[in-house]
Amino acid sequence: MLGTLHLHIDAELPQGHYNVQHTLKLDDGVIGVHGGSGQGKTTLLKIIAGLIEVNPNALTWSNSAYQRLSPEQNGIVYQAQTPYLFAHLTVIQNLQVVLKHASHRSLFDLDEVINWCAIEGLLQQPVVTLSGGEQQRVAFARSLLCGKRVILLDEPFSAIDVTMRQRLLSLVLHLQKSTPIRFIMVSHAFSELAFICHEIIAISAGQITRIGPPHKHCAQSSxxxxxxxxxxxxxxxxxxxxxxxxxxxxxxxxxxxxxxxxxxxxxxxxxxLSSNAITLSYEQQKKSSILNQIPVTVTAIVHSSANVIVHLNVAEHSILVQITRLAYENLVSEAELEAKAKSEQSIDSGLGLGRELTVGTKLWAQLPLCSLSAGL
Amino acid sequence: MTDSLFFTLWQPLWLTLQLALLSVVILLLIALPLCYWLSQYHGRAKPIIEATIALPLVLPPTVMGFYLLIAFAPDTLLGQSWIAISGQPLAFSFAGIVLGSVIYSFPFVVQPILLSFQQHIRPINQTAATLGITWWRRIVFILLPAVKPALISAITLGFAHTLGEFGLILMIGGNIPGHTQVLSIALYQSVETMQYAQAHWLAGILLGFSFLILVIMYTYNRTFYRMQQC
CATH class of the missing domain: 2.40.50 (OB fold (Dihydrolipoamide Acetyltransferase, E2P))
Known part of the structure; x- marks a missing residue:
């Protein structure tokens, strides 16, 4: 157990004032750091790794073994977005030099890490011939082999294709759950962090702007x-x-x-969810190929010249659906026709006095099949 | 080739090789730590230090020889300490011409190493440190292998440049066979005394040797860079 890391960073850096006060519970899950370019995400990782010196006692660990150690001793490895591989060596030599000379003992075998990162075909290549994505995979393998328990990933898979990225993100999640390795990951792609992180810290201009589980960061979207x-x-x-x-x-x-x-x-x-990938209907679509269909309640309707945005509530989640005005009018008139037909049939029953589309109306929403790699 | 000609050629050749080897070893011992420090130093004095290192590139060797003779004259403090250490005055001694060569070839050894260090030290230090590799292991197993082409260039340039040294050695060491008479000076003397057969041999040896060294250096560096770019 690594325990918790308390950050009390308050420093003047060349980029501006930097102030981060927070406690990271590394054992609870992968921690994500989100923010735009130049907002201080990389700086935060470098401070944690001991590569940028700030105010004394900026970092305190609940586990005293990690207190005030130099970058080579501190048990934290920082992996840069454009990783620096040792250019005079081949891929396999880059991994071997770390296994042989790093002070910490690796938890993993060379072969299993090579397999995880899918770099078997690259081993004999000089690193200068690798593409950006290949370099990131080799760097990730090297970080896993260095034996340190906290791995700080700075946009680690930004140059890697979607399928491989999803695979490596699942690997990060798997290692966090089933080994003593702990991860903090920086990304500007929110969906990537939402996929694996337990907590996300949003940073802007050297300050924390929001902390919490992924869904707390997307109040404005579906x-x-x-x-x-x-x-x-x-x-x-x-x-x-x-x-x-x-x-x-x-x-x-x-x-x-x-x-x-x-x-x-x-x-x-x-x-x-993409707000224009959802369709709405009054009745549950029974004769249809749709798998994901959920009952929803309208909470607001916002008209614009071309579109109508319907705010919906389902199981304490709120989602937005954007439909065209024509589709909206079809939906409403369908409802009116149906209501009229029903009211003629049961003219004396007092039931079905027309259904209009307003706040509180119950509808069915048809959602696309969920894809775990969507948006990665 | 007669025995006497062989002897007159061998003695300056052997002396020259000793001088070049010894100078290169001393130069590396000074240049490596100096470059390690200088590549990470960004203070105000940096241009002055760099200019001092580059001076032998532009100064006539006779100017340096003149100042060395003045500085190490037996009646100066520097001269007396030199005598206390080496047991003889600087002028007309082998130790004297070694000191001269070290100063004269200094920029040729320092500059390739410095350029390569400036390129590699920062990223290697940061990356290897965060991976948990200690300082001396970083230097021995990562930095030095990474700058190997620069080291080879430095060694060959330092060696070849010492072979071609003339003015400074003549000023400090004079022309004493077996002590200070290196190839270039033996050639000068042969021409002065109109012994052209000997002069041809000496000039030929110097030319061939220098050419060979440069070919070796360029061949090695070419294969190294080609390996990196294949």
Whole structure:
């Protein structure tokens, strides 16, 4: 157990004033750092790694073994966005030199790390011939092999294609859960952090602007927090719970030769929904191929010249749906026609006195199949 | 080749090789720590230090020889300490011409190493430190192998440049066979005394030797860079 790291950073740096006061609970889950370019994400990682010196006692660990050690002793490795590989060596030599000369003992075998990072084909190449994405994979393998327990990743997979990125993100999640390795990851891609992080720190101009689990950071957009994944091998789908009554289906992740399989899914997943990928109807669509269909309640309707934005509430989540004005009018007139027909049938029953689309109306929303790599 | 000609050629050649080897070893011992420090030093005195190192590139060797003779004259403090250490005055001694060569070839050894250190030290130190590799292991197992082409350039340039030294050695060491008469000076004397056969041999040896050394250096560096760019 590494315990917690208390940050009391208050320093004048060349980029400006830097002030971060927070406690990082590294054992709880991957910690994400989010923010725009030049806002101080990299600076935070470098301060934690001991590569930028700031005020004394800026970092205090609950575990005293980590207190005030030099960068080579402190048990924290920093991996830069454009990693510096030793250019005079081949890929395999870059890994071997670290295994041989680093002061900490690696928790992993060389072969298993090579397999995880899918760099078997690159081993004999001089590193100057590698592409940016290949360099990032080799650097990640090197960070895993150096034996340090806290790995600080600075945009580690930014140059890597989606499939491989998803695989490496799952690997990070798997290692955080099942080994003593702890991760702090910087990214400007929120979806990447939402996929694996337990807590996200948003930084702007050297200050923390928001801290919390991923869904706290997207109050303005449509998100659904999916829980309790269950793999259905027959269909190669994953069934998640939105709440006790509502299920949501997603694609299974790509099969890899890494140790993480569908069993290593995140406990929960923050699904960022695109507001124009949702359709609405009055009735549940029964004769349809749609898998994800959820009951919703209208909370607001906002008209603009071309579109109508309908705010909806479902299981304590709020989502936005953007439909065109034509589609909105079709939906409303459909409702009126139906209401009229019903009222003619049951003219004396006093039921079905027309359904209009207003706040409080109950609708059904049809959602696309969830994809875990969406937005990565 | 007659025995006497062989002897007159061998003695200056052997002396020259000794001088060049010894100078290169001393130069490396000074240049490596100096470059390690200077590549990370960014103070105001940096241009002055760099200019001092580069001076032998532009000054006539006779100017340096003149100042060395004045500074190490037996009646000065520096001269007396030199005598106390080496047991003889600077002028007309082998130790004297070694000191002269070290100063004269200094920029040729320092500059390739300094350039390469400036390029590599910062990223290697930061990366290797955060990976948990201690300072001396970083230097021995990562930095020095990374700057190997620069080291080879420095060694060959320092060696070749010492072979071609003339003015400074003539000023400090004079022309004493077996002590200070190196190849270039033996050649000068042969021409002065119109012994052209000997002069041809001496000039030929110097030319061939210098050419060979440079070919070796460029071949090595070419294969190194090609390996990196393949």
């Amino acid at each position: 998100t659904l927090t999916l829980l309790k994944p269950q793999y259905i091998p027959e269909y190669q789908l994953i069934k998640w719970q939105l709440n006790a009554e509502i299920d949501i289906y997603s694609h299974a992740m790509n099969k890899t030769n890494a140790p993480h399989t569908v069993q290593d899914l995140p406990d929960q997943y923050l699904w960022l």
